[in-house]
Amino acid sequence: MKKPFAVWETEYPDEGSSLYLAYSESGARRKWRKDTRTTGPVSEQPPLSVAELTTEQALAHVRSA
Numbered sequence: 001m002k003k004p005f006a007v008w009e010t011e012y013p014d015e016g017s018s019l020y021l022a023y024s025e026s027g028a029r030r031k032w033r034k035d036t037r038t039t040g041p042v043s044e045q046p047p048l049s050v051a052e053l054t055t056e057q058a059l060a061h062v063r064s065a
Contacts, residue, residue: 004058007032010049021058025050 007020007028020035022028029048032038038045053061 004053004055006051006053006058006061007048009046011046019061021053021061 002023004021004023005025005028007022007025008018009032018032018035020028020031022031028050032048033045
């Protein structure tokens with residue numbers, strides 16, 4: 001069974017950031033890059049936080065959106 005992962009920006013947490021969910025860490029990062037249209041090397045991108053979620057947590061996030 002696949003585990004859901006969440007990715008969000010950690011650089012400016014007070015400004016709020018979007019949460020991106022996917023079945024892999026790389027998939028969540030890919031969704032973030034696609035939505036923010038970020039290109040270039042990872043070292044030049046803003047820092048991201050990644051967390052492995054339970055199925056219940058992922059469903060709660062999806063339902064609240």
